[in-house]
Amino acid sequence: xIISRYKTYHYIEDLKRYVGQEVTLRGWVYHLTGKGKLQFIxxxxxxxxxxxxxxxxxxxxxxxxxxxSLTQESSLQITGxxxxxxxxxxxFEIDVKxxxxxQICNNYPITPKEHGDSFLLEHRHLWxxxxxxHAIMRIxxxxxxxxxxxxxxxxxxxxxxxxxxxxxxxxxxxLFETEYFDLxxxxxxxxxxxxAEASAMALGKVYTFGPTFRAERxxxxxxxxxxxxxxxxxxxxxxxxxxxxxxxxxxxxxxxxLKTCQREFDVLERDTAPLEKVKRPFYRMTYTEAVEWLxxxxxxxxxxxxxxxxxxxxxxxxxxxxxxxEAIMEQFDKPCIIHRYPAEVxxxxxxxxxxxxxxxxxxxxxxxxxGGEIIGGSQREDDYDALYQRIIENxxxxxxxxxxxxxxxxxxxxxxxxxxxxxxTVKWISGAKHxxxxxxxxxMIHRIVP
RNA sequence: UCCUGAGUAGCUCAGCUGGUUAGAGCAUCUGACUGUUAAUCAGAGGGUCGGGGGUUCAAGUCCCUCCUCAGGAGCCA
Numbered sequence: 001x002i003i004s005r006y007k008t009y010h011y012i013e014d015l016k017r018y019v020g021q022e023v024t025l026r027g028w029v030y031h032l033t034g035k036g037k038l039q040f041i042x043x044x045x046x047x048x049x050x051x052x053x054x055x056x057x058x059x060x061x062x063x064x065x066x067x068x069s070l071t072q073e074s075s076l077q078i079t080g081x082x083x084x085x086x087x088x089x090x091x092f093e094i095d096v097k098x099x100x101x102x103q104i105c106n107n108y109p110i111t112p113k114e115h116g117d118s119f120l121l122e123h124r125h126l127w128x129x130x131x132x133x134h135a136i137m138r139i140x141x142x143x144x145x146x147x148x149x150x151x152x153x154x155x156x157x158x159x160x161x162x163x164x165x166x167x168x169x170x171x172x173x174x175l176f177e178t179e180y181f182d183l184x185x186x187x188x189x190x191x192x193x194x195x196a197e198a199s200a201m202a203l204g205k206v207y208t209f210g211p212t213f214r215a216e217r218x219x220x221x222x223x224x225x226x227x228x229x230x231x232x233x234x235x236x237x238x239x240x241x242x243x244x245x246x247x248x249x250x251x252x253x254x255x256x257x258l259k260t261c262q263r264e265f266d267v268l269e270r271d272t273a274p275l276e277k278v279k280r281p282f283y284r285m286t287y288t289e290a291v292e293w294l295x296x297x298x299x300x301x302x303x304x305x306x307x308x309x310x311x312x313x314x315x316x317x318x319x320x321x322x323x324x325x326e327a328i329m330e331q332f333d334k335p336c337i338i339h340r341y342p343a344e345v346x347x348x349x350x351x352x353x354x355x356x357x358x359x360x361x362x363x364x365x366x367x368x369x370x371g372g373e374i375i376g377g378s379q380r381e382d383d384y385d386a387l388y389q390r391i392i393e394n395x396x397x398x399x400x401x402x403x404x405x406x407x408x409x410x411x412x413x414x415x416x417x418x419x420x421x422x423x424x425t426v427k428w429i430s431g432a433k434h435x436x437x438x439x440x441x442x443x444m445i446h447r448i449v450p
Numbered sequence: 451u452c453c454u455g456a457g458u459a460g461c462u463c464a465g466c467u468g469g470u471u472a473g474a475g476c477a478u479c480u481g482a483c484u485g486u487u488a489a490u491c492a493g494a495g496g497g498u499c500g501g502g503g504g505u506u507c508a509a510g511u512c513c514c515u516c517c518u519c520a521g522g523a524g525c526c527a
Contacts, residue, residue, distance in 0.1 A: 031487080031488085032486095033485090033486040033487065033488095033489055034483085034486075034489085035483055035484060035485065035486055035489075035490090036482075036483035036484060037483080037484050038483090038484045038485060038486070039486090040485075040486050040487075040489095042486095042487080051486090051487080053485080053486090055484070056484080057484085071478095072477095087485065087486085087487085088485095088487090089487065106478090107460070107477085107478070108477095109460070109461080109477095110461090111460085111461065111476070111477050111488090112476085112477090112488045113461065113462065113475085113476050113477075113488070114461080114462055114476090114488095115461060115462075116461085116462070116519090116520085117519085117520065118457095118518090118519050118520070119461070119462090121519095174525080174526090190526095191527090212527085214525090214526070214527085216524095216525055216526065217451060217524095217525085218524080218525065218526075219451095219520095219521085219522080219523090220521090220522070220523080220524095220525095221521085221522095222526090222527085223525085223526070223527090224527095227527065228527095229527060319525095321523085321524075321525095322522095322523080322524090364527090372527085373526075373527060374527070375527075376526080376527060419527060420527075421526090421527030422527085423527080424527055425527090446518085446519075446520095447519095
């Protein structure tokens, strides 16, 4: 039998299986300390961190000098025996026999001391190697895997939407524009939803998963110009089904992370007790109930007029801002879905509530612990004439939406869907301070490098 | 886009009401040390004070202007 060579490689996360045996690790120097005839190398290999000890008396002079010459982030291969050792971080240690150096690294910019945000972002390509960033990226990978497992395991088909689109999905001016051969302008997608609706009419239950782009000039710790979104879309689902699915998904993601990312939470010093509580049913309230709650608890709407801040009791019809959402969520230890928003503040494709035409069958899920809005969704307008009317009212180019209207012409059915922001979810679960830390290469209004 | 704040050594910062040759810690380099965890100890090198203009005998410090960055708001996932 032929065994591929890479399958015999040793990794730090598996060390406990090799106690007493000789292993060969490949990686980078994370940290160094020395004490005369002893040299401690904290080595990382992408799967974990392990302390390796070089004692002058038990290796060749050449090997000891190699160990002495190492610097932070030098790349190397270490061969030695695995030992349980309570004094070592992680509980295991390598007694080094031999060292092979790939490269000595000079003047690595990120030192074990503190750095400013700006400096770290300029060195994002190197910052990813730091233990906290490493932990966040592993949680991100777990969140993405949980999302895919959840949908794939529940009868959904992956149907990715195009990134280059001829028009705005939501008809705003916040789109990145590019030239598209002889066909004029194209735009980077700000949502895959409209195409997901077409897919749902073909395959029933689908999800689209990819990057989306918003040219909003936002500058906050929960906005990126390029972010990842998963958008399920289901034929024959009404708003209630939609909300049930959203709760199932979020519960699954959080519980999966708790099951598989304990080590990462430890590195981040993330208290997981609040996450343990994220089990169905979540809280739900209508927009109208939320407004009444704001009024009763004296959370005002603050308007700026001529530079002066004027507070007034929160009026029905106004969309919630960050202060309102945070106030509402302070009372909850689990996510809360707010549904049935005023039609004026929501997108054209959302279906009016037959019982109250002033509101649409829309829902947002807010996460506790200042996680903010992680999901936005709705039941879609499935009536041709009503949708046509909305497009006209919103001054959208009707020609561009002809294919979308076709979906209401040829076997229209009730259907619903939502979008979950991957970075907002990872930020909430990991407890990261800023959304820029939960994506490998954040794209923000003032930053596109590296 | 609006409001607020910040740019001084590789990094994080101090530098008073303008006044000799601009400071510290860490990092780097040299040396000592058999249990270090952001090691410790001794020594060395390291600066166009964000750019431009102005006031002054004298500007890191005061004024104008531009640039860059951060925090918040709005918008949203």
